[in-house]
Amino acid sequence: MKRTLGTCYYPEHWPEHMWKEDARRMVDTGLTWVRIGEFSWSRLEPSPGDLHWDWLDHAIEVLGAAGLKIVLGTPTATPPRWMIDRHPDMLAVDVDGRPRKFGSRRHYCFSHMGYREECRRIARLLADRYGRNPHIAAWQTDNEYGCHDTTISYSDAARTGFRDWLAQRYQSVDALNRAWGNVFWSMEYASFDQIDLPNLTVTEPNPAHVMDFRRYSSDMVVDFNRAQVDEIKPRSDAPVSHNYMGRITDFDHFAVGKDLEIATWDSYPLGFLEDRVGASAAHQRAFARQGDPDFQAFHHDLYRAVGRGRWWVMEQQPGPVNWAPYNPAPLPGMVRLWTWEAFAHGAEAVCYFRWRQAHFGQEQLHAGLLRPDNQDAPGRAEARQVAEELRNAQSVQPTQAPVALIFDYQADWAWATQPHGVGLNYFGLIFDHYRALRRVGVSVDILPPDTRDFDGFAVVLAPGLIHLDPDLADALSNADAHVVYGPRTAARDQYFNIPDPLPPAIPKLNLTVSRIESLRPDIPVSLHGGGQVQHYIEEIEGDAEPLMTTETGAPVVLARESQLYCGGWLDDAALDRLVVMLAERTGLSTLALPDGVRCRKTATEEFWFNHTTATVDTPHGPLPPAGVLRRAL
Numbered sequence: 001m002k003r004t005l006g007t008c009y010y011p012e013h014w015p016e017h018m019w020k021e022d023a024r025r026m027v028d029t030g031l032t033w034v035r036i037g038e039f040s041w042s043r044l045e046p047s048p049g050d051l052h053w054d055w056l057d058h059a060i061e062v063l064g065a066a067g068l069k070i071v072l073g074t075p076t077a078t079p080p081r082w083m084i085d086r087h088p089d090m091l092a093v094d095v096d097g098r099p100r101k102f103g104s105r106r107h108y109c110f111s112h113m114g115y116r117e118e119c120r121r122i123a124r125l126l127a128d129r130y131g132r133n134p135h136i137a138a139w140q141t142d143n144e145y146g147c148h149d150t151t152i153s154y155s156d157a158a159r160t161g162f163r164d165w166l167a168q169r170y171q172s173v174d175a176l177n178r179a180w181g182n183v184f185w186s187m188e189y190a191s192f193d194q195i196d197l198p199n200l201t202v203t204e205p206n207p208a209h210v211m212d213f214r215r216y217s218s219d220m221v222v223d224f225n226r227a228q229v230d231e232i233k234p235r236s237d238a239p240v241s242h243n244y245m246g247r248i249t250d251f252d253h254f255a256v257g258k259d260l261e262i263a264t265w266d267s268y269p270l271g272f273l274e275d276r277v278g279a280s281a282a283h284q285r286a287f288a289r290q291g292d293p294d295f296q297a298f299h300h301d302l303y304r305a306v307g308r309g310r311w312w313v314m315e316q317q318p319g320p321v322n323w324a325p326y327n328p329a330p331l332p333g334m335v336r337l338w339t340w341e342a343f344a345h346g347a348e349a350v351c352y353f354r355w356r357q358a359h360f361g362q363e364q365l366h367a368g369l370l371r372p373d374n375q376d377a378p379g380r381a382e383a384r385q386v387a388e389e390l391r392n393a394q395s396v397q398p399t400q401a402p403v404a405l406i407f408d409y410q411a412d413w414a415w416a417t418q419p420h421g422v423g424l425n426y427f428g429l430i431f432d433h434y435r436a437l438r439r440v441g442v443s444v445d446i447l448p449p450d451t452r453d454f455d456g457f458a459v460v461l462a463p464g465l466i467h468l469d470p471d472l473a474d475a476l477s478n479a480d481a482h483v484v485y486g487p488r489t490a491a492r493d494q495y496f497n498i499p500d501p502l503p504p505a506i507p508k509l510n511l512t513v514s515r516i517e518s519l520r521p522d523i524p525v526s527l528h529g530g531g532q533v534q535h536y537i538e539e540i541e542g543d544a545e546p547l548m549t550t551e552t553g554a555p556v557v558l559a560r561e562s563q564l565y566c567g568g569w570l571d572d573a574a575l576d577r578l579v580v581m582l583a584e585r586t587g588l589s590t591l592a593l594p595d596g597v598r599c600r601k602t603a604t605e606e607f608w609f610n611h612t613t614a615t616v617d618t619p620h621g622p623l624p625p626a627g628v629l630r631r632a633l
């Protein structure tokens with residue numbers, strides 16, 4: 001497949017006389033795609049029903065005539081001011097019960113049916129007008145669902161919707177009382193109408209209540225997105241996408257992705273390093289201008305799964321951003337490295353955000369490929385270089401990775417609902433496993449929890465699945481691969497109750513977790529032979545073979561044939577040992593990589609990426625800072 005580049009453009013920000021030259025320069029840079037429209041509602045419909053298509057008609061015509069393919073966004077992440085007058089109760093409500101105000105973006109509640117109808121209407125109008133336009137080559141719904149903490153809203157609309165959702169799920173309130181264990185603290189309800197949202201309670205709400213509200217909130221994102229897709233699909237053959245974000249896990253992306261042809265995501269490596277990787281200060285310092293060496297790759301692999309193989313980077317950081325605690329400029333070469341890394345993981349396209357830095361508004365300090373004065377910013381030369389390299393390079397051929405890692409959004413909500421210790425979170429646990437594999441050059445496929453076929457994988461990692469679907473448990477038990485479960489596998493049933501018999505109840509392993517502890521960060525448990533258990537540890541009964549024990553001899557990792565259980569959160573050194581054990585048991589091949597260097601294998605090639613600020617030696621020659629090495633296998 002031919003890999004392509006693009007950019008995000010806001011024709012409504014610039015006088016019309018600039019559009020033609022902008023389009024020419026985009027093509028001259030080697031760009032194929034331009035995404036437009038996703039925040040333009042106030043210009044499309046300045047007052048209710050007063051539609052102004054002329055400018056968008058013209059923009060599409062100018063960009064298309066220059067040879068660019070257009071991704072058209074629906075503008076529903078930015079309802080205009082008049083919308084709030086029409087639907088004053090459409091604003092999302094925060095956990096403290098305060099409505100979020102107009103004045104930025106994403107100020108809507110996913111449960112509000114009046115706003116959802118407005119979104120259907122504008123999506124329908126756009127699709128009616130442009131669905132068959134030859135320049136419209138893809139669609140984007142909304143912009144970054146869940147960004148700015150917007151998945152969960154404690155509004156009146158959410159309360160009504162949640163009650164209906166519960167009535168459908170449980171059918172009778174007695175069934176709900178039983179499932180949630182509402183006899184505890186006399187929380188029993190006599191009707192669904194008595195059930196409120198789980199905020200502003202005196203102390204913690206019932207975890208079953210919280211978990212169901214999180215499931216409901218995720219379903220609302222799925223329904224909201226589907227409402228737009230249902231309007232676009234009958235009117236256009238162009239694929240429909242959505243641009244997801246980094247480390248936003250409040251809704252089930254796999255469920256949203258099932259209604260879309262392409263998953264895209266927005267990659268801001270330097271912003272993420274400061275804002276959401278959760279790394280130590282030393283790590284942040286070492287990678288300040290390069291970004292975390294694994295965070296982007298993790299999301300590439302995750303969204304490849306969400307898009308069932310079809311995925312893009314819709315927004316790629318091209319220079320300093322404006323929104324993280326600190327916003328340094330990338331090391332020269334990193335924009336090129338990030339782009340090639342996305343292609344090595346299978347991206348169809350990488351689009352830079354944004355074309356030109358704005359003079360006004362919240363993102364004045366966000367770099368583009370061009371400066372506000374229309375001169376080239378450093379990112380443009382790197383984009384041009386990649387475009388030239390793409391012209392001359394053979395295409396990237398994806399292949400199945402040797403290791404699979406299961407990612408389950410519901411497990412993330414379950415950990416968040418009952419973390420059992422400060423800072424314990426599912427994303428962190430998963431990411432630690434992912435990093436351990438990448439440190440030794442192992443490529444990873446991330447899989448959704450409804451996967452039943454593990455053919456071709458040497459190893460399947462399934463850490464932290466608090467609720468283990470019986471069909472998945474079956475598939476994992478019968479997989480040919482080595483499977484690693486735990487910690488917390490099957491620790492709760494679907495109603496968030498502790499099962500009896502006690503977990504993990506994995507047929508071939510015959511183990512019982514008899515007690516769990518969470519650990520202060522300053523009292524990890526040392527392992528015999530190196531490494532530690534941190535944050536969380538289980539006491540395990542059973543007669544499987546212990547592969548790792550504490551210094552006092554308690555089993556932590558146990559195995560019976562190809563089924564393994566890990567009863568704790570292993571630190572990096574212990575995870576490295578686990579990977580070595582798995583490689584020895586399965587013949588998985590690993591590499592000795594210098595710190596901060598990462599490798600990704602495709603069907604025919606190996607890519608090496610130097611995320612450090614120094615030249616490193618590789619078996620294939622020296623690799624400069626931000627260097628990319630591409631070699632045939």
Ligand code: GAL
Nearest residue numbers: 143144266268315321353366
């Ligand atoms: C993204 C968003 C863009 C822009 C960008 C700035 O999250 O989709 O609209 O705000 O961040 O980095």
